[in-house]
Amino acid sequence: MPLYKGIYDITIVKMNSMKRIYMDHAATTPLAPEVLEAMIPYFTDYYGNASSLHSFGREAKEALEDARIKIARLINAEPSEIFFTSGGTESDNLALKGIARRNRKKGNHIITSSIEHPAILEVCKVLAKQGFEVTYLPVTKEGLVELTTLESAIRKDTILISIMHANNEIGTIQPLNEIGGIAKERNINFHSDAVQTVGKIPVDVKSIGVDALSISGHKLYGPKGIGVLFVRKGVKIESIQQGGGHENGLRSGTENIPGIVGLGRAAELARNTMLDESKRLTALRDHLKDFVLNRIEESWLNGHPTKRLPNNLNFGFKYIEGESLLLYLDALGIAASTGSACSSKKLSASHVLTAIGLQPEYSHGSLRITLGQSNTLDDVDLAGQAIEQSVIRLRKMSALGPR
Amino acid sequence: MSEIGYSKKVLDHFMNPRNVGALENPDGYGKVGNPVCGDLMEMFIKVKEEKIDEITFRTFGCTAAIATSSMTTEMAKGKTLDEAVKITRKDVADTLGGLPPQKMHCSNLAADALHLAIEDYRQRAEK
Ligand SMILES: Cc1ncc(COP(=O)(O)O)c(C=O)c1O
Numbered sequence: 166m167p168l169y170k171g172i173y174d175i176t177i178v179k180m181n182s183m184k185r186i187y188m189d190h191a192a193t194t195p196l197a198p199e200v201l202e203a204m205i206p207y208f209t210d211y212y213g214n215a216s217s218l219h220s221f222g223r224e225a226k227e228a229l230e231d232a233r234i235k236i237a238r239l240i241n242a243e244p245s246e247i248f249f250t251s252g253g254t255e256s257d258n259l260a261l262k263g264i265a266r267r268n269r270k271k272g273n274h275i276i277t278s279s280i281e282h283p284a285i286l287e288v289c290k291v292l293a294k295q296g297f298e299v300t301y302l303p304v305t306k307e308g309l310v311e312l313t314t315l316e317s318a319i320r321k322d323t324i325l326i327s328i329m330h331a332n333n334e335i336g337t338i339q340p341l342n343e344i345g346g347i348a349k350e351r352n353i354n355f356h357s358d359a360v361q362t363v364g365k366i367p368v369d370v371k372s373i374g375v376d377a378l379s380i381s382g383h384k385l386y387g388p389k390g391i392g393v394l395f396v397r398k399g400v401k402i403e404s405i406q407q408g409g410g411h412e413n414g415l416r417s418g419t420e421n422i423p424g425i426v427g428l429g430r431a432a433e434l435a436r437n438t439m440l441d442e443s444k445r446l447t448a449l450r451d452h453l454k455d456f457v458l459n460r461i462e463e464s465w466l467n468g469h470p471t472k473r474l475p476n477n478l479n480f481g482f483k484y485i486e487g488e489s490l491l492l493y494l495d496a497l498g499i500a501a502s503t504g505s506a507c508s509s510k511k512l513s514a515s516h517v518l519t520a521i522g523l524q525p526e527y528s529h530g531s532l533r534i535t536l537g538q539s540n541t542l543d544d545v546d547l548a549g550q551a552i553e554q555s556v557i558r559l560r561k562m563s564a565l566g567p568r
Numbered sequence: 569m570s571e572i573g574y575s576k577k578v579l580d581h582f583m584n585p586r587n588v589g590a591l592e593n594p595d596g597y598g599k600v601g602n603p604v605c606g607d608l609m610e611m612f613i614k615v616k617e618e619k620i621d622e623i624t625f626r627t628f629g630c631t632a633a634i635a636t637s638s639m640t641t642e643m644a645k646g647k648t649l650d651e652a653v654k655i656t657r658k659d660v661a662d663t664l665g666g667l668p669p670q671k672m673h674c675s676n677l678a679a680d681a682l683h684l685a686i687e688d689y690r691q692r693a694e695k
Contacts, residue, residue, distance in 0.1 A: 562585060562589075
């Protein structure tokens with residue numbers, strides 16, 4: 166069946182009779198069935214408080230420590246270096262505020278990049294108001310932080326470098342080992358927001374030499390509202406939330422045992438499937454990339470051609486606007502995302518697309534596709550056709566374009 | 569789709585826009601917006617006996633920009649110029665069943681483009 170009857174009268178298939186294809190895995194992932202299965206008993210049967218001394222408490226505590234081990238294994242950390250939080254945002258807050266404030270006597274300069282997630286950038290704004298100085302490193306047009314730029318930004322009073330592992334919008338993967346080496350050499354704390362990489366590509370905290378690293382459960386087929394901050398043993402960090410002294414005093418609050426168990430199971434699954442799955446996704450990614458770039462004129466790929474997440478594509482299309490494209494795709498059953506200003510709450514163009522030097526009139530037409538476990542070659546083919554048809558249609562009605 | 573705050577009518581005009589395209593030798597033409605800001609709109613009109621006989625649009629922009637363009641052409645078609653020039657930004661948004669607050673500026677563009685096209689026709693007629 167053709168996707169469109171004619172050029173201007175689209176055949177809108179009723180949503181409920183249509184297969185929906187989810188291609189927004191950078192936003193969130195579905196819970197793996199095995200994860201849900203592992204979690205359920207901790208809502209119903211083993212509901213104890215991990216701080217309680219009775220058997221109910223001990224069961225919960227056991228599950229907590231078992232999950233800690235599984236997550237430590239995934240990133241080559243020690244279990245005692247794993248601290249549970251409520252998600253990526255809290256982990257980023259804790260890392261930045263906790264390390265900056267605790268090391269204030271040593272200096273007050275922080276280095277980060279201009280393409281970080283708001284969970285880093287907004288925290289930096291707060292820290293700047295509290296007297297810290299923040300340097301935002303520019304990136305190349307592929308979205309890479311350059312090591313020479315980083316080195317020349319380092320000062321005597323630099324106490325913290327925070328650079329994300331891979332960008333959530335354009336998927337560019339930073340040279341973390343090299344950045345870690347530089348930080349270590351200068352004796353500066355190094356934090357990385359690895360929310361988009363843990364479970365997708367190998368992350369080894371020892372070989373990176375990272376001091377703190379943020380993880381979010383819902384990006385790796387785990388539950389929402391659970392995350393981890395890895396803090397290397399010996400790193401000076403203070404808590405930002407006080408209370409009963411849970412998580413070795415760093416993060417008070419009764420542990421979310423079902424969430425923690427779920428994240429542990431998700432980490433275990435990721436460790437087993439990551440290599441095969443990342444190969445599979447890379448092939449699907451490149452297949453879709455080639456289709457779109459070959460079929461659609463005046464289109465391009467934002468981000469890096471090879472140093473990129475296996476599941477991420479970020480296209481640019483001239484003459485059309487991303488929110489319109491997103492909703493046309495949605496009507497065709499494809500769920501994606503855009504960095505268009507019109508789609509954002511703030512009505513400003515994506516800071517990442519701006520940082521890679523995209524002109525505003527070109528950043529409006531961006532489309533992010535992030536693949537995941539459920540996506541097949543068929544899905545990717547359907548998505549390619551839907552993108553092509555939608556772009557053609559929107560261009561036909563656009564006031565811009567070659568004519 | 570309701571979570572992003574678009575009414576059914578907005579989505580209908582967005583998915584099935586009326587009166588799309590350019591008119592050859594229009595009697596009036598209006599263009600507003602700026603691609604840097606993410607929207608640009610063109611309106612083309614043909615006038616017969618002081619009535620809008622034909623009207624089409626071309627729009628680069630978001631859902632609201634496309635839907636309001638389409639709605640505006642539908643509202644203006646067949647109206648006398650005096651009636652059409654009275655179509656306000658608010659009329660367009662209201663007829664669409666409202667727009668999310670942050671999208672109200674898009675509806676401004678469509679009515680503005682219509683008014684410019686009418687003004688253009690009248691200026692040409694004077695010559
Ligand atoms: C790079 C990055 N950091 C942080 C976060 C925030 O994580 P969470 O949703 O778990 O708070 C996200 C999620 O959107 C992300 O992509």
